[in-house]
Structures are given as structure tokens and as C-alpha cells.
Amino acid sequence: MYKYILRRLIQMIPVLLGATFIIFAMVYALPGDPTIGLCGERPCPAAFVANFREKHGLNDPLHVRYLTYMGNLLQGDLGTNFRDIKVVDELAQRYPVTTKLAAMAIVFETVIGIVAGVLAGIRKGKFIDNLVLVSTLFVISVPVFVIGVSLQYTFGLKWPIFPATVGSDATVYRLVLPAFVLGSASIAYAARLTRTNLVENLRADYLRTAVAKGMSRPRMLGVHALRNSLIPVVTFIGADFGGLLGGAIVTERIFNIQGVGGFLFTGIRNRDPVSVVGTVTILVLVFLVVNLLVDLLYGVLDPRISHD
Amino acid sequence: MTEASTIAVGAEAGAPTAGGSADEGRSLASDAWRQLKRNPIFWVSITLIVLFIVMAAVPQLFTNVDPNAAVLKSARERPGADAWFGRDIQGYDIYSRTIYGARASILVGVLTTVVTVIIGVTMGVLAGYYGGWLDSLVSRITDMFFAIPLLLGGILFMSTFPNDENSRYLVVVGKVVLVMAVFGWPSIARLMRSSVLQVKPNDYVQAARALGASPWRIIRAHVMPNALAPVIVVSTINLGVFITVEATLSFLGIGLTPPAVSWGVAISDALVALRTTPHILLFPSLFLSLAVLAFIMLGDAVRDAFDPKSR
Amino acid sequence: MTTTETTSRHRAKTATGSEYHPQDGLLLEVDDLHVEFHTADGIAKAINGVSFDLYEGETLAILGESGSGKSVTAQAIMGILDVPPAVVPKGQIRYCGHDLLTMPADQRRRTRGPEISMVFQDALSSLNPVFPVGWQIAEMFRIHRGMNRSDSLERAVKLMQRVQIPAAKERVKAYPHQFSGGMRQRIMIAMAIALDPAVLIADEPTTALDVTVQAQIMALLQELQEERQMGLILITHDLGVVADVADKIAVMYAGRIVERADVYDLYRQPAHPYTKGLLESIPRLDQKGQQLAAIGGLPPNLMRIPAGCAFNPRCKFAQDVCREDRPALRLVAPGRESACHFAEEVLNG
Numbered sequence: 001m002y003k004y005i006l007r008r009l010i011q012m013i014p015v016l017l018g019a020t021f022i023i024f025a026m027v028y029a030l031p032g033d034p035t036i037g038l039c040g041e042r043p044c045p046a047a048f049v050a051n052f053r054e055k056h057g058l059n060d061p062l063h064v065r066y067l068t069y070m071g072n073l074l075q076g077d078l079g080t081n082f083r084d085i086k087v088v089d090e091l092a093q094r095y096p097v098t099t100k101l102a103a104m105a106i107v108f109e110t111v112i113g114i115v116a117g118v119l120a121g122i123r124k125g126k127f128i129d130n131l132v133l134v135s136t137l138f139v140i141s142v143p144v145f146v147i148g149v150s151l152q153y154t155f156g157l158k159w160p161i162f163p164a165t166v167g168s169d170a171t172v173y174r175l176v177l178p179a180f181v182l183g184s185a186s187i188a189y190a191a192r193l194t195r196t197n198l199v200e201n202l203r204a205d206y207l208r209t210a211v212a213k214g215m216s217r218p219r220m221l222g223v224h225a226l227r228n229s230l231i232p233v234v235t236f237i238g239a240d241f242g243g244l245l246g247g248a249i250v251t252e253r254i255f256n257i258q259g260v261g262g263f264l265f266t267g268i269r270n271r272d273p274v275s276v277v278g279t280v281t282i283l284v285l286v287f288l289v290v291n292l293l294v295d296l297l298y299g300v301l302d303p304r305i306s307h308d
Numbered sequence: 309m310t311e312a313s314t315i316a317v318g319a320e321a322g323a324p325t326a327g328g329s330a331d332e333g334r335s336l337a338s339d340a341w342r343q344l345k346r347n348p349i350f351w352v353s354i355t356l357i358v359l360f361i362v363m364a365a366v367p368q369l370f371t372n373v374d375p376n377a378a379v380l381k382s383a384r385e386r387p388g389a390d391a392w393f394g395r396d397i398q399g400y401d402i403y404s405r406t407i408y409g410a411r412a413s414i415l416v417g418v419l420t421t422v423v424t425v426i427i428g429v430t431m432g433v434l435a436g437y438y439g440g441w442l443d444s445l446v447s448r449i450t451d452m453f454f455a456i457p458l459l460l461g462g463i464l465f466m467s468t469f470p471n472d473e474n475s476r477y478l479v480v481v482g483k484v485v486l487v488m489a490v491f492g493w494p495s496i497a498r499l500m501r502s503s504v505l506q507v508k509p510n511d512y513v514q515a516a517r518a519l520g521a522s523p524w525r526i527i528r529a530h531v532m533p534n535a536l537a538p539v540i541v542v543s544t545i546n547l548g549v550f551i552t553v554e555a556t557l558s559f560l561g562i563g564l565t566p567p568a569v570s571w572g573v574a575i576s577d578a579l580v581a582l583r584t585t586p587h588i589l590l591f592p593s594l595f596l597s598l599a600v601l602a603f604i605m606l607g608d609a610v611r612d613a614f615d616p617k618s619r
Numbered sequence: 620m621t622t623t624e625t626t627s628r629h630r631a632k633t634a635t636g637s638e639y640h641p642q643d644g645l646l647l648e649v650d651d652l653h654v655e656f657h658t659a660d661g662i663a664k665a666i667n668g669v670s671f672d673l674y675e676g677e678t679l680a681i682l683g684e685s686g687s688g689k690s691v692t693a694q695a696i697m698g699i700l701d702v703p704p705a706v707v708p709k710g711q712i713r714y715c716g717h718d719l720l721t722m723p724a725d726q727r728r729r730t731r732g733p734e735i736s737m738v739f740q741d742a743l744s745s746l747n748p749v750f751p752v753g754w755q756i757a758e759m760f761r762i763h764r765g766m767n768r769s770d771s772l773e774r775a776v777k778l779m780q781r782v783q784i785p786a787a788k789e790r791v792k793a794y795p796h797q798f799s800g801g802m803r804q805r806i807m808i809a810m811a812i813a814l815d816p817a818v819l820i821a822d823e824p825t826t827a828l829d830v831t832v833q834a835q836i837m838a839l840l841q842e843l844q845e846e847r848q849m850g851l852i853l854i855t856h857d858l859g860v861v862a863d864v865a866d867k868i869a870v871m872y873a874g875r876i877v878e879r880a881d882v883y884d885l886y887r888q889p890a891h892p893y894t895k896g897l898l899e900s901i902p903r904l905d906q907k908g909q910q911l912a913a914i915g916g917l918p919p920n921l922m923r924i925p926a927g928c929a930f931n932p933r934c935k936f937a938q939d940v941c942r943e944d945r946p947a948l949r950l951v952a953p954g955r956e957s958a959c960h961f962a963e964e965v966l967n968g
Contacts, residue, residue, distance in 0.1 A: 011448075011451075014448050014452075015448065015451040015452050015455055016455075018448065018449070018451075018452030018455075019452045019453075019455035019456055021452075022452060022453065022456065023456065023464060026464055026465060026468065027464065027468050137601060137604060137605070138597075138601070140600075140604060141548070141597045141598075141600040141601035141604060142593070142596075142597045142600075143552045143555050143556060143559075143572075143575075143593075143596065143597075143600075144556070145555075145556060145559045145575075146575065146589070146593045146596075146597070149579055149582060149589070150589075153582055153583065153586070157583060204744070205739070205741065205744040205745045206744065206745055206746055206747040206748070208699055208739070208745070209739060209745045209746065209747075209807075209810075210747070211697075211698075211699045211731070212697055212699055212731055212732075212736070212737040212739075213731060213732050213736075213758065213759060213762075213810065214728050214729060214730070214731035214732035214733070214759075214762070214763060215758075215762060216728065216762075219762070224747055224750075227747075227749050227750070228747070228748070228749055231749070243457060249459070249463070249560070250556060250559065250560070253560065264463070265560065267467075268463060268467045268560065268561070268562060269561070271467070271470070273467075273468065276463070276464065276467055276468075277464070280456075280460050280463070280464050283457075283460060284455055284456055284457075284460065287455060287457065288455050302749065303748065303749055303751075303794040303796075304748055304794070304796050
């Protein structure tokens with residue numbers, strides 16, 4: 001068991017280095033003017049550019065720059081953007097909001113998704129099953145931002161049950177609508193995955209054995225089938241959490257939430273490479289760590305892996 | 309769309325079949341085709357897809373209005389005889405933009421899918437079939453790219469290399485395709501690798517090796533046909549995902565720019581005036597959703613056709 | 620079985636509150652059972668009039684190829700058929716005089732485990748992979764007898780020891796995939812006999828196992844059966860497995876019993892062409908160099924069973940009467956039943 005954890009941790013290190021290098025290289029190594037947008041619509045004067053390059057060490061060879069960047073990263077320094085805001089500070093301030101948002105989305109995903117999936121699975125072919133299949137298909141097809149904008153209009157403006165924007169006061173109530181929007185596609189996937197797994201497990205041989213043992217139908221379903229079916233779903237939800245943190249950018253933009261996604265979006269708008277690179281790096285790191293935890297969780301939940 | 313959702317879809321896609329000798333009277337492919345033909349969902353999705361492809365290739369068939377012709381004085385016009393879907397805030401004919409938008413969206417989706425499949429399948433086969441150090445190397449590289457979610461990678465790239473007014477249509481589209489392909493191939497590669505790993509130990513592969521077939525032949529004739537099924541399912545669905553990601557990038561303002569018109573661009577433009585003129589949002593969203601839906605349904609139908617258990 | 624054994628089992632079972640009492644040791648009566656499967660492509664007649672009795676302490680082997688209906692018979696007795704598409708249009712299955720088919724569902728459910736139990740072929744897929752084996756065995760006690768967790772686990776350990784699983788105390792917490800095939804089968808057996816059922820059905824219990832392990836498992840089943848005076852129904856396609864353990868054999872073909880006899884009588888001289896063909900097709904060490912004698916043709920499509928005797932297309936002795944008239948299962952000699960117009964000829968060589 002511990003060997004498994006250690007092995008996975010060691011495997012993660014080159015991936016971490018590689019991913020951060022890709023991010024870094026994409027932004028700084030490919031030909032392009034790093035000073036785009038800093039001087040308004042026109043290109044910057046040559047002296048400014050030279051000074052800029054010197055100041056940010058852009059004239060050093062790539063691997064030196066990367067090592068400097070990584071060195072800074074390990075010390076917790078993600079750079080300072082051109083508004084003289086330390087990226088790390090900004091992120092530290094905003095992360096709690098985004099985490100709250102993502103956590104609420106996960107709750108929706110878990111509760112609604114699994115319940116819907118189970119109902120559809122045990123009544124396969126009936127009305128509830130078709131309803132779930134059709135509605136999840138619909139939700140998956142419509143992009144998040146369309147859902148977000150539509151729901152914002154319907155429940156935030158037309159029939160204002162929820163506030164249309166969140167602003168700086170990110171209470172749980174204000175985050176309900178955005179969390180639902182953020183989790184919408186995930187709810188759909190979780191429901192479908194639960195349904196598929198349940199249907200498959202309902203056909204399994206060990207369920208036939210449970211019948212032969214005289215187990216009642218509720219017990220067969222609730223204890224035997226569910227435990228097997230939910231393992232992949234739980235790991236999916238876990239993996240999704242990492243992805244949600246990154247995908248919140250659209251939701252935060254629509255609902256004006258002062259989270260990490262909002263910061264990223266502002267960074268894009270303002271052509272601020274330092275902010276953008278720093279934020280994406282952190283998001284990727286979080287994504288990797290969460291994925292690792294989920295892998296370990298799967299190993300723990302499924303005895304076939306943990307008891308090797 | 310998150311990476312996790314691709315995993316979820318892949319999990320739904322399931323394992324390739326263990327059988328597959330071409331000698332069985334009904335080969336897997338013809339069996340699947342038979343199953344597919346009987347499925348009404350398949351026909352609905354194919355019809356929609358063909359419709360959109362025709363729209364993309366020959367938009368003139370559907371409208372003779374220039375999508376970039378702004379009639380400012382009729383801006384925000386409701387749907388009517390003059391403009392069937394109305395006009396947006398700049399006076400563009402929404403119907404025309406929606407029709408012409410198909411081209412960019414479908415183009416992005418198709419090209420990205422093709423590239424991700426080519427790269428992903430190659431890498432997956434290399435890792436899965438040869439194993440050893442090649443597998444380790446390819447898997448690590450795959451993981452590195454996989455660690456950067458599609459949307460984030462797109463945001464990163466497109467904001468670093470923004471378009472300007474002089475960017476040509478193909479360049480604009482090409483950039484989006486490039487970045488999505490670069491971050492989209494890992495999920496295909498992983499899927500292909502695990503697929504190959506499940507097919508490789510089967511007896512018919514061992515038999516071919518014992519008969520002295522070259523690795524290339526074994527891969528081409530025995531491994532690929534059997535391992536490809538989940539990849540086909542996931543790629544079909546991914547096509548829809550890529551269209552959506554492009555639309556999301558355009559929504560964020562860093563996707564396609566004029567002169568390229570896509571559904572995403574049209575939706576993005578519509579958001580400003582949503583409160584007063586919701587109709588601007590409606591039609592491009594509808595077309596976008598229908599296209600994505602069609603691909604997902606097609607992927608579902610293909611998966612059911614290949615899955616012997618769901619007969 | 621003697622009267623005293625019967626009475627003691629009867630007494631023991633009554634002590635645990637069982638409401639089922641075998642009359643004269645008669646546990647199970649399958650009476651003219653018919654089972655059909657209604658599919659999109661047609662109706663498959665899997666069982667077409669099967670009748671047999673099972674007494675305490677008796678081992679009945681049901682022998683047949685795939686598609687003969689032997690497994691479906693077992694599943695029908697257990698009540699684990701998928702009821703659509705399966706339909707039981709006719710017949711009764713009486714356990715200690717009570718018809719299982721017309722019993723209320725809940726009452727029938729409660730017979731599974733305490734009264735009638737089953738062991739399946741593939742123990743790996745038949746055991747739940749995510750629960751420890753001890754938990755799965757103990758489940759029988761927890762659910763049917765209301766025992767608490769620790770007591771039921773204790774009983775589970777004892778059962779595992781009874782079926783000869785080494786280090787049972789430690790291994791009770793292990794998972795199915797951590798055991799070998801033979802051990803898993805023992806666990807299935809432990810689960811099945813946990814509540815001391817009167818009838819045990821073993822559906823191809825050794826097919827997935829090595830030959831040496833097969834022998835061990837069969838010996839275990841025989842031991843347990845003698846110890847508890849259970850009625851054992853052994854479903855198999857393997858003639859060799861059956862010889863040592865069974866008292867009587869019923870040979871099935873196309874959903875019917877075509878021959879029934881004592882084990883040794885049947886092996887010495889079959890009374891039905893199908894049985895004869897099966898026995899002749901077993902490869903023998905003293906027949907080197909000769910062609911293997913297989914029965915030509917294939918088992919019939921259960922949606923289109925041939926008229927007359929179902930075996931007639933493949934039968935060496937088939938005559939016109941065989942193609943028109945379906946032979947009933949009849950007594951052709953003391954203790955010998957056969958469903959063939961020419962059974963006497965086959966019996967006498």
C-alpha cells in the first residue's frame with residue numbers, strides 16, 4: 001500500500017517539472033514580443049523593450065530562465081505583474097472564494113448526480129431513466145457559458161430569486177446559482193456514469209449469488225451493487241474537483257466572482273503574462289495534486305488494488 | 309469540459325472486445341454496422357451532422373446575405389421577413405452569421421479531432437505495444453501535456469499570441485486548432501494505450517507473432533482494428549467538446565476574431581445585449597448545442613454498436 | 620439413509636424453527652416443469668417437462684451438454700431466473716410439499732439459504748469483489764438469523780475451517796481475489812452450507828478448476844452431504860466428476876430427461892443412444908490410434924426443437940417412428956428409465 005503511494009509520488013515529479021516547463025516555454029520561449037499590450041495599442045519603443053528584457057532576464061538562455069523561474073516558484077514567488085501586485089498574494093486572497101465555489105459545485109454534483117444516476121439505473125428503460133438521459137445529454141451539449149448566462153438572466157434578472165452577480169461578498173447564498181452553473185456539466189456526467197456502472201453491476205454474477213443467498217432486493221441494491229458502482233463515480237468526482245478549479249474562469253467571469261478565475265480573466269484582458277502564467281501554473285499544480293490524491297483514493301477504495 | 313469528463317466518457321466507452329478474428333462469419337465491424345443501422349439515434353445524429361457539414365462547406369446554399377455586412381440602422385431588429393433570425397447589435401444578419409458560423413466551428417472541430425487522433429493513436433500504440441523504456445518515456449510525456457487542462461492551455465496560448473486585425477482567416481482558425489490539438493491528444497493517447505494493452509495479450513496476436521509477422525503488420529491488421537473502438541467513440545464525442553472549447557475561448561475574447569465567424573463568436577457578441585434582446589443569443593446557441601448534441605449522440609450510438617453486452 | 624438419520628435431521632431443523640418438514644425424507648419434487656424464454660427472436664423452450672425427486676442424503680447428478688437445460692433447471696428451483704424473459708408456463712416445484720412457484724415472493728426468498736442453497740461455477744465473479752470473504756459468509760447469519768457482527772464472523776471462521784481453508788482466522792478478512800480458484804470455491808461452499816440447508820445445488824462447481832483441485836472439492840461436497848444428510852443436486856457436463864459422488868444420474872437433452880438410472884448401471888450399460896454416444900466419446904487410454912468417436916451434429920436450436928424425439932437428427936438408430944412420435948420417459952428395466960423407442964435394444968447391446 002505504501003509502496004503504491006511512494007511510486008505514484010515519484011512518478012509525479014517529472015510530470016510536474018515537464019508541465020511547468022511547457023507552460024513556461026509556451027509563454028516565454030516561442031517567438032513573440034513579451035511587451036505586447038504594455039504600451040497600449042502600439043508596439044513599445046525599442047529602449048523600453050531592451051530595458052524590459054534586461055529587467056526580466058529575458059536575454060538569458062532558456063534553461064537559465066526556467067531554472068530561475070522554478071527557483072522562485074519553490075520559494076513561493078510567482079512574480080509581480082506590471083501593476084506591481086505580487087501574484088502570490090493576489091492568489092492567496094482569492095483562492096478561498098474559488099474553493100468555496102468549487103466545493104459547492106461538488107456537493108451539487110455528488111448529491112444530484114448520484115441520486116439521478118441511481119434512479120435512472122434501477123428503473124432502466126422507464127420514464128425516469130429516459131428523463132435523466134435526455135436532460136443530461138442536453139446539459140452536456142450546451143456550453144457552460146450559455147447555461148450560465150441563461151440562468152443568470154432567468155433567475156437573477158427576470159425572476160430574481162438569486163442575485164445576478166456576486167461581487168466582493170461571496171456568501172454561500174450568493175454562490176448557489178454560480179455553483180450550480182459550474183457543476184452543471186459535472187452533474188450530468190456523474191449521473192450518466194453512475195447509471196452506466198449501476199446497470200452493469202446489476203447484471204453481475206455476484207448479484208445472482210446474492211439472490212441465491214436469499215438477500216432482499218433493497219439490500220442487493222443498496223449494499224452489494226452500489227458499493228461496486230460508486231467506486232468509479234467517487235474517483236470521477238474527485239478528479240473533477242481539480243478540473244473545476246480551472247474551469248471556474250467562465251463562471252467567475254459571468255457572475256463577477258472575485259476568485260482565481262476572475263483574476264485569470266483580468267490578466268488576459270490586460271495582457272498581463274506574469275499574472276496569467278503564474279495563475280495557470282498554480283492551477284496545474286493543484287490539478288496534479290488532486291489527481292494524485294484521487295488515484296490514491298481509488299487505490300484505497302478498491303480492494304483489488306490496495307490489497308495486492 | 310473538464311478532463312475528468314473525458315475520463316468519464318472513456319470509462320463509459322469501456323474495453324475493446326477480446327474476440328475479433330476476421331474468420332467469424334460476422335466480423336466485429338460488420339456486426340457493429342448492422343447494430344448501428346438499426347439505431348434511430350444514429351440516423352438523427354448523422355442527418356444533423358451532414359446538414360451542418362453542408363452548411364459549413366456551402367453556406368451560400370442557405371443564405372445569400374453577407375455575414376459581415378452590417379446594417380446599423382436595423383440593429384437589434386427582431387426576427388422578421390428581412391432578417392429571419394433578426395439582427396445583432398452591430399446590425400449583422402444573425403441568420404447569415406449563424407449559417408456562416410458553421411464553417412469555422414465545424415472546421416475547428418474536425419481538424420482538431422483529426423490531429424489529436426493521429427498523434428494520440430501513434431503515441432498510444434508506441435507506448436502500449438512496445439512497452440519498456442519507450443512506454444515510460446511516452447507515458448511521461450503524455451502525462452506532462454495531460455496535466456494542463458484543455459481550456460487553460462488554450463487560454464495560455466491564445467493570450468500570449470493574440471490575433472490582430474490583420475490576421476487571416478486560416479491563421480486564426482489554425483491557431484485554435486493547434487493549441488487544442490496540442491493539449492487534446494494526451495487523453496486519446498492514454499485511451500489508445502490502455503486499449504492496446506488489453507488487446508495485446510490475446511491469442512490471435514500471439515499467434516501472429518509466432519507466425520513471424522512483422523510488428524507493423526501485427527499492429528495494422530490485428531491490434532488496431534480491435535483497439536480502435538473506444539478511441540472512435542471518445543473522438544466523436546471530443547469533436548463536440550472541441551467546438552465547445554473554441555466557443556468558450558471566443559466567449560472569453562481570445563478565440564476566433566473577425567473575419568472568422570463562429571457560433572462562439574456570435575454568442576459572445578450577443579451577451580452584451582442579453583437583457584433587452586435575448587433573441588441574438590438564441591439562434592447561434594441553438595445551432596451550437598445541436599451540433600455538439602449530434603456528435604455526442606453519434607458517439608453514444610457507436611459505443612452501443614461496439615459493445616457486445618448491450619445487445 | 621436410515622430412519623434414525625432422517626428423524627435426527629428433522630429434529631435438528633425443527634429446533635431452528637424451520638417450518639419445512641420432509642415427508643418420508645422426500646425433500647424436492649420437480650413435477651412436469653416447463654420453462655420458456657421469450658426473446659425478440661422467438662420463444663426458446665429451455666425445459667420441456669422435467670420431473671424428478673430428491674431425498675435426504677441422496678446425490679442426483681444432472682448431466683448434459685450446454686443448452687440441455689440443466690442450469691436452467693437449477694435456476695428455476697432456486698428462483699433466480701430473470702423473470703422476464705423467462706416464463707414458467709407449467710409445472711410445480713415442491714419443497715417439503717410446498718410449491719415454490721406459487722409461494723409469495725418474500726416467503727420464497729427466505730427459503731434461499733436456510734432451506735435450499737446453490738454453489739456456482741465461477742467463484743471469482745460470483746463473489747462480491749469489494750467485501751471481505753468473512754463478511755460475505757457472515758452475511759448469511761446476520762440477515763437470516765439476526766446475529767450480530769462479531770458472532771456471525773465467529774461462525775464464518777468456523778465454516779472456513781470446516782471447508783479446510785488454512786489460517787481461517789487471519790484470512791477471514793481477506794478479499795476474494797486474494798484466494799486461489801480452489802479456495803474460492805470452498806468459500807462459496809461455506810456460504811452455501813452456512814445455514815444448514817436441506818438441499819444443495821452445485822452448478823458445475825469444478826469446471827473452472829484444475830483436475831486435482833476438482834477431486835478435493837468433490838470430496839468435500841460428499842463429506843458435507845453425508846455429515847448433514849443434505850440432498851445434493853450436481854449439475855455437470857463432465858462424466859468423470861460424477862462417477863464417485865452421485866447416486867443417480869439424470870441425462871438431459873433439449874430440455875428433457877432422456878435417461879435416468881443408478882450411476883454404475885448407467886456407466887456399465889446405457890439405455891439411450893445419447894448417453895451411449897456420450898460415454899463412447901470419452902477418450903480412453905486403451906484406444907490409442909483410433910479416431911475419437913464424437914456425436915455428430917449439434918444440439919438443437921431451442922426455438923426449433925425437432926419433431927418427435929429431439930435427438931433423432933443425430934441418432935445412429937433413428938427410424939421413422941423417432942421422427943414422428945416423441946418417446947416418453949418410461950421404465951425399461953428395474954431402476955432404469957429411458958426416453959427412447961428402442962431403449963431395450965440399446966440396453967441389451
